[in-house]
Every structure is written in C-alpha cells, then in structure tokens.
Amino acid sequence: MNTMNEQSTDKTALVAALREILPPESIIHTEEELRPYECDGLPAYRLMPLVAVLPERVEQVQQVMRLCHQMGVPVVARGAATGLSGGALPLADGVLLSLARFNRIIDIDNVNRTARVQPGVRNLAISQAVAALGLYYAPDPSSQIACTIGGNVAENAGGVHCLKYGLTVHNILELKLVTAAGELITVGGESLDAAGYDLLALMTGSEGMLGIVVEILVRLLPSPERAQVLLAAFDSVERAANSVGEIIAAGIIPAGLEMMDGFAIRAAEAFVHAGYPTDAQAILLCEVDGGNEEVSAHVNQVRQLLLDQGATEVRTARDEAERVRFWKGRKSAFPAVGRLSPDYYCMDGTVPRRRLAEVLTGIGELSRSYELQVANVFHAGDGNLHPLILFDSNNPGELKRAEDLGAEILELCVKVGGSITGEHGVGHEKLHQMCVQFSPAELEQFRAVKRALDPRGLLNPGKVIPQPRHCSEYKSLGTDTLIPPQQRVGGRG
Amino acid sequence: MSVAGPETEQVLQAAVQQAQEQRQPLEILGSGSKRFYGRTPVGEQLSTAAHRGVVNYEPKELVVTARAGTPLTELDRVLGEQGQMLAFEPPRFGPDATLGGTIACGFSGPRRPYMGAARDFVLGVRMLNGRGEVLRFGGEVMKNVAGYDVSRLMVGALGTLGVLLEISLKVLPAPEQEQTLVQELGSLQAIQVMNQWAARPLPLSAAAYDGMRLYLRLSGTAGAVSAGRSQVGGDPLPDGEAFWQALREQRNAFFDHQRPLWRLSMPPGAPVLDLPGKQFIDWGGAQRWLISDAAPESIRLVVQQQGGHATLFRGGDRAGERFHPLPPPLVEIHRNLKHAFDPSNIFNPGRLYPEF
Ligand SMILES: Cc1cc2nc3c(=O)[nH]c(=O)nc-3n(C[C@H](O)[C@H](O)[C@H](O)COP(=O)(O)OP(=O)(O)OC[C@H]3O[C@@H](n4cnc5c(N)ncnc54)[C@H](O)[C@@H]3O)c2cc1C
Numbered sequence: 001m002n003t004m005n006e007q008s009t010d011k012t013a014l015v016a017a018l019r020e021i022l023p024p025e026s027i028i029h030t031e032e033e034l035r036p037y038e039c040d041g042l043p044a045y046r047l048m049p050l051v052a053v054l055p056e057r058v059e060q061v062q063q064v065m066r067l068c069h070q071m072g073v074p075v076v077a078r079g080a081a082t083g084l085s086g087g088a089l090p091l092a093d094g095v096l097l098s099l100a101r102f103n104r105i106i107d108i109d110n111v112n113r114t115a116r117v118q119p120g121v122r123n124l125a126i127s128q129a130v131a132a133l134g135l136y137y138a139p140d141p142s143s144q145i146a147c148t149i150g151g152n153v154a155e156n157a158g159g160v161h162c163l164k165y166g167l168t169v170h171n172i173l174e175l176k177l178v179t180a181a182g183e184l185i186t187v188g189g190e191s192l193d194a195a196g197y198d199l200l201a202l203m204t205g206s207e208g209m210l211g212i213v214v215e216i217l218v219r220l221l222p223s224p225e226r227a228q229v230l231l232a233a234f235d236s237v238e239r240a241a242n243s244v245g246e247i248i249a250a251g252i253i254p255a256g257l258e259m260m261d262g263f264a265i266r267a268a269e270a271f272v273h274a275g276y277p278t279d280a281q282a283i284l285l286c287e288v289d290g291g292n293e294e295v296s297a298h299v300n301q302v303r304q305l306l307l308d309q310g311a312t313e314v315r316t317a318r319d320e321a322e323r324v325r326f327w328k329g330r331k332s333a334f335p336a337v338g339r340l341s342p343d344y345y346c347m348d349g350t351v352p353r354r355r356l357a358e359v360l361t362g363i364g365e366l367s368r369s370y371e372l373q374v375a376n377v378f379h380a381g382d383g384n385l386h387p388l389i390l391f392d393s394n395n396p397g398e399l400k401r402a403e404d405l406g407a408e409i410l411e412l413c414v415k416v417g418g419s420i421t422g423e424h425g426v427g428h429e430k431l432h433q434m435c436v437q438f439s440p441a442e443l444e445q446f447r448a449v450k451r452a453l454d455p456r457g458l459l460n461p462g463k464v465i466p467q468p469r470h471c472s473e474y475k476s477l478g479t480d481t482l483i484p485p486q487q488r489v490g491g492r493g
Numbered sequence: 494m495s496v497a498g499p500e501t502e503q504v505l506q507a508a509v510q511q512a513q514e515q516r517q518p519l520e521i522l523g524s525g526s527k528r529f530y531g532r533t534p535v536g537e538q539l540s541t542a543a544h545r546g547v548v549n550y551e552p553k554e555l556v557v558t559a560r561a562g563t564p565l566t567e568l569d570r571v572l573g574e575q576g577q578m579l580a581f582e583p584p585r586f587g588p589d590a591t592l593g594g595t596i597a598c599g600f601s602g603p604r605r606p607y608m609g610a611a612r613d614f615v616l617g618v619r620m621l622n623g624r625g626e627v628l629r630f631g632g633e634v635m636k637n638v639a640g641y642d643v644s645r646l647m648v649g650a651l652g653t654l655g656v657l658l659e660i661s662l663k664v665l666p667a668p669e670q671e672q673t674l675v676q677e678l679g680s681l682q683a684i685q686v687m688n689q690w691a692a693r694p695l696p697l698s699a700a701a702y703d704g705m706r707l708y709l710r711l712s713g714t715a716g717a718v719s720a721g722r723s724q725v726g727g728d729p730l731p732d733g734e735a736f737w738q739a740l741r742e743q744r745n746a747f748f749d750h751q752r753p754l755w756r757l758s759m760p761p762g763a764p765v766l767d768l769p770g771k772q773f774i775d776w777g778g779a780q781r782w783l784i785s786d787a788a789p790e791s792i793r794l795v796v797q798q799q800g801g802h803a804t805l806f807r808g809g810d811r812a813g814e815r816f817h818p819l820p821p822p823l824v825e826i827h828r829n830l831k832h833a834f835d836p837s838n839i840f841n842p843g844r845l846y847p848e849f
Contacts, residue, residue, distance in 0.1 A: 109762075111688055112762045113761075134692065189800065189801070189802065191758040191760055192610065192776065193610065193758050195804070196819050196823060197646060197649070197650055197654075198599075198612055198650075199646075201612060201648075202646050202830075205638045205641070206641055246553075248555060249553045251576060253666065291696065291720050294714045294720075297714050298714075350634040350637060351634065353553065354551065383636075384636050417634070419636070422635075422636035424638075426638075434639065438639075441626045441627075446643075448833035449643070452832065453826060
C-alpha cells in the first residue's frame, strides 16, 4: 500500500494548508459530510478519506497536488463514482479529489469535429450538446447518464457501440493533466497524432495513477444516417453465443452486438417492459448502422444468418421508438437484475469470442457450486462478459462467497486467453487477479512505468498494480477462503 | 535460417542480454526499409527478420498475431484469403517491410482518419525490454484494460523502448467495393469540402488533394458506394487503387525530389499553410506533405501555430531534430519512461530524440 506515508498525516495541518488554496465550502472534512465519498459503484469496499476537496479551477488542482506532494499525502481522483472496481475508493490517510465541479463544455469545433470538455462533464451531455450538428461522441457506457468523461478516460471506458467505433482511447485526441508534482502537461494534440511516445494511450485507462485529467479534447463522429436493431431469441445460450462469430465472419461489423441470458431477459422485461421474449434462454441484440442501402442489405443478411443459426424468432425494431425500447432493456439490465436481489456484484472479464459458449457453461457450473445465482448481460461482439452475481450481504459469509466466485470467473477468463477486465478497470478489486494475468517481470515493468510518472507513489497508490509479496502469497496460499489458483480443479463442490 | 519461433526468440533475447551486459547500443531493424526515418541509426544491428510467421489467425475473432519479422506482403496474403485486411493501410517503403518495423514507426496510410491508425489496431505485444526479459502486454481480445497500455506505447516509439517480438492486431473485413472520385478544386475549397464530407455519414475511406484535384475514396457495400457517390460527385478514377498505393508509398510525382520532405500533422480543418515549397494534402486535411528548403524552425513555428506538429520525414540533417521538439516536462517524462524500459540505454539510442 502506501509506503511513502508511514506516519499518519496531520489532518489539522493539512486542512489548514488547504484553506490557503480553496474556499471553505470546497473542503470537506467532517465525518458526516465525508460519508458520501466513502465508496464508488462497488460499495462492498468503503473507506473514509481524511479530507475531500472540490476544486473548480485547474490552478487549484495544481496547488492541491503540489501541497500533497510536499506533505507526502496520497491523492485519489473521483469523477461520478460509478466505477465498478473500487478505483475511486479513498485512502484513510489521503485526499479525495473530486472533479465534479469541472462540468463545463469549453468549446465545440464543428469544422474539426471535436469538443473540448472539462473532466466532470457527463458522457451523455457531450452527445446531447452536439446532436444538432449531426455529430455524437461514440463511446457510450451504460452508465452514460451519470459517469464523467474524466472517469471514462481513466478507465478507458467502452460501451455497447465500441465493437465498431472503439473505446475511449480511440475517440480522444488530447488530454491536459496535472502530474503528481503539480505540473500541468498536455499529451496528444489537435491533430490525429503527436510527437514522441503515445502518452495519450498510456494515460488512457491508467485509473488515476499517472495524472489527474483536467481537460479532454474528444473526437466527434457523424451520426449514422440510419440504425436498425434486430432482436433474436434463442432456446440455448450456446447457440446465441455461436451466432456472434458467424455474423462477424460474414464480413459485417455490427454497431452493437449484445447478449442477455434468460434470467437477465426476465429481469429487464419486468423492470422496463422492453417487449423481450420472456421464455427465451438468450437474446442477441444486433444493431447495424450506416447508409440506408447498406443497413437494408445488412439487416436482411443478419436476419437470415440468425435464423440459420437456430434463432427461434428474429424481430426487427419497427420504428425508432421500438429501437430505443430494445436498447433500454439492455441498458437498464444491471439495475433490473439488482432489483431482484439485496446485493449484486458485476464482473467484467473478456474472452476470445470463440470461447464464449464454453466460458458461459463454466460460469454456470461455478454458479451452481457456489450456490449463487449469476445473470449474464454482456458485450458479446467484443467477448466482454458482465456476469452479475446475486447475493445477500446480510447472510454471513455470502459477500465473501460472491467475491470468491467472481475471482474464479475472472481466472477462468485468463485461462482461455482473455483478460480480467475489459472496461471496468482493476481498481482495488482485482489486485489478486493481476497476479494471475501477469508475470512478476511484467508487474515490475508496470511499477517502473508508475515510478517514471509518479516517483513518490502518491497518485491512487495501492490500486491496479499489486506488490510482489501480495502475488506470491496469493498464488501459493490463496485467501482465507479461496483456494490458490495453482491448486484449483474447477469449482469447489 | 533456423526455425522461426522459440529459437529465433531465444537468439534475440540472448543478443539483448549480452548487449545490456556490455552496454552495447543496438540498432533494431526488420528489413531495413525504414532506416531513413528518424535520426541517424547507431549501434550494432539486431535484425528481427528471421523471427517471422503468423502465430495465430482467427478470422471470426478479427485478430491476427504475427512475429515482428513477418513481411507485410505475407500478412496481406493471409488476410486477403479470408477477405480481411489491415485497416490502417500501412505504407511499406520497401518490398520486404516487416510488421515490427511498421508498428515501431507507427505508420498508417490514407484510410487512417476514417478507420484508425496503427496504434488503434494494436491489441497486444510480446516484447523484450532492456533487461532482456520477455514480456507480454495486452492480448488477443478486443478489450483489455488490465494494467497500463504498454502495447500502444510501443507504437511509434521507434524501437527505443523494446524489441517487438509478436504483435496482435485487430483486423477488419475488406470492403465489398471501392471507388475513387476526382474533381478539380482550389485548395481552400478542397480543405473545406473534405471536412464537410467527413462530418456527414458517408462511407468515406480516403481524401487527398494534389494542389489541383480532390480525390475521395468511398468503401462499403455496392449500395453504400453508389449512394455516397451521388452525394459527393466527381468523376470516377479508373485505377483508383493505384493512386492511393502510389500516395501511400510516396511513389507519385510529388515525392520525386531530393529536397527535404516534411510530414505536417494538422487539425484537419487547418487552413492552407503559408510555407515556401509545395504541399500535398492527405488524410482529409490532417496530414500534409511539404517539400521545402525552408529553415526547420520557421516550418515548425507555422505548423505549431495552427495546432500541428512537424516531422522531417526524409532528407535534411539527420543529426538534428527530426521530430517536433517536446516541451521540457514531456522531455522528462520521455526520459523517465525510456529508463523504465531500457535502463542501460541500448535500444536505438538517439533515434527518436537526441536526449535519450
Ligand atoms: C450501471 C452501470 C453500468 C456501467 N456500464 C459501463 C459500460 O458499459 N462500460 C464501461 O466502460 N463502464 C461501465 N460502468 C463503469 C463506470 O461507469 C465507468 O468505469 C466510468 O468510466 C467511471 O466514470 P466515473 O466518472 O464514475 O469515475 P469514478 O468511478 O469516479 O472513477 C473511476 C476511476 O477513475 C479515476 N478518475 C476519475 N476521474 C479522474 C480524473 N479526472 N483524472 C484522473 N483519474 C480520474 C478514479 O480515481 C478511479 O480510479 C458502469 C457502471 C454502472 C454503475
């Protein structure tokens, strides 16, 4: 964890020094007021920060960073705290730096098709602001009404449309960041590339560990002339999963290709009445977009292909209202499932598409052996799974069981050549699994990168990159309830 | 030649380990087709050419993994058989150009503004760092945010951070049809038109201007191409593909010069740049080629004022700055990153910037 700061920080001195930089209302330090900052979208992990600050100007962020650098106080950045890996989990001896007040769209450039925005701007607000120009910002996480673009950059967020239009890293041009030492730097630029190393890529997805994002230049794309969504029902998860590869093999890159299993279908239907077939074992939502002619051709081709793959029913949204409804069911699937259980835990592994069916079967087996229900709603086109584990934290030991089941699911993803996280990040949550996905030398290389940008280890320390000792312990001993990965033979019966 | 694979990897690893012990600088190269790029190469040559071959190709996954020494011609053939392609349309600059060199230089062709750059398609790398350790970052999946994005950091780093061993790339289906349309236009108007079409939902896949004529390429289904054509107008160019290839490879008349060639990376809507010499606009306005004897500082100043950066691509002084000078805080970050990957400073020292 934070090795720089053995003795606990003098809170009184810190608050006094912060008062020199920020107005009183931008400094939060009483227990009562700090409570809302104790966790992000993964409430299983909670910690009260020493102090939370809400600057509204870049110079203030720089001053806060300089002060913390001087005092050796760690800093955790926070956007909207919709993160699902505990990335914005505060540190007990650290400052929580909220970017919430950086909520301005600074400039929209319709010639170069870009928008310059502050990090606290909500993802959806960008597309809304440029809609009249016939443009939009492509990455659309399901949390887009709430999450911030700064948080998106820090996590390299994706969305249902990233199969065709890419992740955050593909859709931004320039970042302004405040470094650990309080310096303001610009990486990337207004052109399509920049001189030197691709620091824009390095910063994207760095989970607040390499710099604080204070300004973003995003690329905007023309809104497609037409988008059409097909809904295919299947009586088996395997058949649905196998259809995914067939669509792509036919040379079609759908704008979105999402899958939901029976449990998720029924939960979403009960919640938002999307018109889903509630007797299906799985549905695929396939959106194709482009010019009128192209969309018509692709809709016919995909429909036939889905029927050939054994779909029991294929529907095409008749109008825009129905298209929106089909998507609404998907986008509200997490809360819909969440409604049916006191607690749920959302995982985020990726696997090669051809292993989808096999991994879903494996998850089913693990679910039975852990006696916890798992619902699957995911970005099938990208092979990005989001198993939702349902549990009740009031039952003793159940949270731990859910975490262990999650760990086994992620390690199964690594085993078939995938990754422990496709878009939610490692955060605090997946430190153990980093030891499974990466070798000691690779983890040491990550640490060296971190030192290159933050030599004193003050930006979000303890997240993402585990220490060597953690890895050796986890690999040989496991946790107090989880068998070490090296000794495991499938589920735990 | 030995069998490519574990053997050739071990040869490379041993060479790096030895170089590190002896503090011997290495010039990493594939076929050598891009030796002209960057500052003067120094050090003992370490060739990846023998470390070649496609390791894994899954057309349904849209992923190919190949060793660094794999010639692009081989990749083209393998992908072409499945109706797929490298969508960043990499230039080769030589018949034997390798995948490793292409990624290390980060070169992308005319399709870049519409489909993405080399870095956008890199999913993972296997590499040797300066300690001679074999490391793997990223992978063969479309999405992967575990740890820092080291794979993309390697793209365009000109081999200064490591020796690329294998690269996993996202590939895309080749378009059903392509058509190039030409019209005569003034330069101001050409830039306007290119940007105007890029803001519309058209199947645009390339846009260039040679000083007199605007060339637009449309790609997609037959219906999409013909619908697009009725919007953008212009006359069909009979051998459009040849035009884009010549531009990509710098083989058309514009590039037939011994004078310094500059690559100006600009915001696409930047106006016509007031610089002595002649210009050719590619990437829908975002990449401008300049042939000019003007002083580097004066070129850089004009380009920077318009939000771009300038690379001395060919010719001129190879001992001086080839790439746009970085502001001091970024120089320090670059130096620190270089040290993080290559503590003994053995990989292509000075090739990118004189400082490291
Ligand atoms: C219902 C639901 C659905 C979701 N769907 C998706 C989805 O489809 N795709 C997807 O990718 N994610 C999804 N997420 C996850 C989450 O919304 C994203 O990770 C999002 O990018 C987080 O943004 P945020 O503003 O909430 O960031 P936070 O949670 O506040 O922070 C996330 C991380 O970024 C860092 N950070 C935040 N702001 C900055 C900054 N300005 N500078 C530096 N570091 C910073 C934090 O320290 C933390 O490590 C979903 C979450 C929920 C709750």
